[in-house]
Amino acid sequence: MQNASIPKVIIIGTGPGGLALYHALIKNKDKKEFDVKIFERDSSPKERWQGYHIALNVLGTRSLLNCVPSSITSNLQKAIPNPLPDVEFHGFLLTDNEGNLLFNPPSKQFKDFNELVKVYEEFSLIVTYRDRLRDVLLDSVPVHWGKKCIGYEETKDGVWVKFDDGSREYCDILVGADGINSPVRKQRLPELQIFDYGLTNVVANVAVPKHLMDRYIKLQGNSLLQKTLGLHGDSSMNIFRLIPIEQEPDYNNKSNSNELHYRVTLNYSYPTKLDYIESDKLKVDDNDSASVIEHVKQMIRNFGSEGEFNDILLELWDLVPKSTPNDPEKYQYKTYNPTRRRQYYDIDPSSVKPWKSSRVTLLGDAVHAMNPTLGLGTNNAFQDAELLSQALINYSSEEPISCIQGYENEMRKRSAVDVLKSRTAALKMGSPNFDIINVR
Numbered sequence: 001m002q003n004a005s006i007p008k009v010i011i012i013g014t015g016p017g018g019l020a021l022y023h024a025l026i027k028n029k030d031k032k033e034f035d036v037k038i039f040e041r042d043s044s045p046k047e048r049w050q051g052y053h054i055a056l057n058v059l060g061t062r063s064l065l066n067c068v069p070s071s072i073t074s075n076l077q078k079a080i081p082n083p084l085p086d087v088e089f090h091g092f093l094l095t096d097n098e099g100n101l102l103f104n105p106p107s108k109q110f111k112d113f114n115e116l117v118k119v120y121e122e123f124s125l126i127v128t129y130r131d132r133l134r135d136v137l138l139d140s141v142p143v144h145w146g147k148k149c150i151g152y153e154e155t156k157d158g159v160w161v162k163f164d165d166g167s168r169e170y171c172d173i174l175v176g177a178d179g180i181n182s183p184v185r186k187q188r189l190p191e192l193q194i195f196d197y198g199l200t201n202v203v204a205n206v207a208v209p210k211h212l213m214d215r216y217i218k219l220q221g222n223s224l225l226q227k228t229l230g231l232h233g234d235s236s237m238n239i240f241r242l243i244p245i246e247q248e249p250d251y252n253n254k255s256n257s258n259e260l261h262y263r264v265t266l267n268y269s270y271p272t273k274l275d276y277i278e279s280d281k282l283k284v285d286d287n288d289s290a291s292v293i294e295h296v297k298q299m300i301r302n303f304g305s306e307g308e309f310n311d312i313l314l315e316l317w318d319l320v321p322k323s324t325p326n327d328p329e330k331y332q333y334k335t336y337n338p339t340r341r342r343q344y345y346d347i348d349p350s351s352v353k354p355w356k357s358s359r360v361t362l363l364g365d366a367v368h369a370m371n372p373t374l375g376l377g378t379n380n381a382f383q384d385a386e387l388l389s390q391a392l393i394n395y396s397s398e399e400p401i402s403c404i405q406g407y408e409n410e411m412r413k414r415s416a417v418d419v420l421k422s423r424t425a426a427l428k429m430g431s432p433n434f435d436i437i438n439v440r
C-alpha cells in the first residue's frame with residue numbers, strides 16, 4: 001500500500017523536460033522523497049518520430065547532467081557522441097545567399113560533454129542525436145503510455161488529473177510538461193497565448209551519402225550547425241554530425257549500397273506570405289509529404305541564388321522520404337517523419353502578469369515555447385527541470401505552494417529572455433533584404 005505521508009507528483013509529458021524532471025526528483029530522493037508518476041499521450045515510445053538532432057548549449061547540458069543519475073550519464077554517449085577531432089566543429093555558422101560569412105561566434109571545442117559543461121562561452125554547443133537522447137532518458141522510467149491528459153480539478157488539498165479514457169489520478173503537485181499545446185497550461189493560464197509571427201518552417205531528416213556530404217563540407221565547412229539567409233526572408237538551416245550512420249552501434253545494413261551515410265536535419269523557413277504567391281503555382285497538401293518537399297524545392301529554385309549551394313540543397317531535399325514506409329520501425333536509417341509545413345510559434349511568459357502559484361505548475365515548451373532559430377527550447381526545459389526539482393526539496397504539506405512560487409518567478413524571468421531573443425532573431429532573419437548589422 002502507498003505511504004500516505006509521501007507526497008505525490010504527477011508529470012504530464014515525456015519530452016526532454018518531463019523526463020529530466022522525473023530523473024531529478026528520483027535522484028533527490030534522499031533530500032526529499034516523492035511518489036512520482038509520469039503520463040504520456042503517445043501509446044508507445046515509438047509512436048512519434050523524435051527528430052534527428054538538437055544542439056545543446058553549456059547551460060542546458062549542465063542542467064541535464066545535474067538532473068540525471070549516473071546510470072543515465074554513462075549512457076549519454078549514445079546520444080551525445082564525442083566530437084571527431086579535426087573532422088567535426090561544434091559551432092554555428094551564418095552565411096548569406098552567396099556563401100559569404102556573416103557570423104561565426106566563438107565556440108570552444110571539447111573532447112566530450114563533461115568538458116563542455118566547464119566552458120563559459122555563450123555560443124559553445126554540442127550537436128546531439130535527439131531520438132537517442134529520448135531513448136536514453138526513457139531508460140528505467142515507468143511511463144504510463146496512452147494516457148492523454150484533458151484537464152484537472154484543483155482543490156485546497158490536492159489535484160485530480162483527468163485523462164481522455166475517463167480515468168483520473170490524485171496528486172499533491174501536477175506538472176504540465178506537455179509541450180506547446182499543453183492542456184494543462186490552457187486551463188491553468190488561459191490568458192497566456194501562443195504567438196504566431198508569420199514564418200513557416202519545414203523540417204526533414206535525411207541520410208546523406210558521403211559523396212554529397214563531401215561536396216557540402218568542401219563548400220560550407222565543417223561547422224555542424226549552419227544557417228544560410230536568402231534575400232526574401234527565406235533561409236536554410238542544416239544540422240549534422242559527421243559520424244557515419246553505418247558506424248552507429250545498432251545499425252542494421254538494409255541498404256545495398258557500400259557508401260557511408262550521415263545524419264542531416266534540413267530546415268527551411270520563409271515568410272508565410274510567400275505561400276500565397278507560390279501556392280497558385282503548386283498545390284501543397286500538408287498530409288502529402290511529396291507535395292511539401294516539391295514546394296520547398298520550388299521555393300529554393302525561385303528564391304535561392306543560382307550556384308553550387310542551391311544545387312546541393314536541392315539534392316538534399318530530393319533525398320527526403322516522400323511517403324510513409326510500410327514498416328516505419330524498420331525503415332532504412334530510421335529517417336522517416338512525415339514532412340509538413342509548420343508555423344513558427346512561441347509563448348512568452350512575460351506577456352502576462354506574474355501569476356499566483358498553485359499546486360499546478362508548468363515547464364518547458366508548455367509555458368515558454370520558443371522557435372528553433374537559436375536552439376534554446378530544450379536547453380530551457382532542462383534548466384526548468386533542475387530548478388523545479390531543487391525547489392521541491394523545500395516542499396512541505398503545510399507550505400506546498402511557496403517553493404513552486406520561487407521556481408515560477410525564476411523560470412519565467414529566464415525563459416522570457418530566450419523566447420524574445422529567439423523571436424527577434426527569427427523575425428530579423430525572416431525579413432527580406434536582411435542585413436547582418438541586424439543580427440547582433
Ligand SMILES: Cc1cc2nc3c(=O)[nH]c(=O)nc-3n(C[C@H](O)[C@H](O)[C@H](O)COP(=O)(O)OP(=O)(O)OC[C@H]3O[C@@H](n4cnc5c(N)ncnc54)[C@H](O)[C@@H]3O)c2cc1C
Pocket residue numbers: 012013014015016017018039040041042053054055056060147148149150177178179180181182183203267363364365366370371372374375376377378379380381
Ligand atoms: C525543428 C526544431 C528544432 C529544434 N532545435 C532545438 C535545438 O537545437 N536546441 C534546443 O534546445 N531546442 C530545440 N528545439 C526545441 C525543442 O524541440 C523543444 O523546446 C523541446 O522539445 C521542449 O521539450 P518539452 O519536454 O518541454 O516538450 P515536448 O518535447 O513538446 O514534449 C511534450 C510531451 O508531452 C506529450 N503530451 C502532449 N500533450 C499531452 C497530453 N495532453 N497528455 C499527455 N501527454 C501529452 C507529448 O506527446 C510529448 O511527449 C527545436 C524544435 C524544433 C521544432
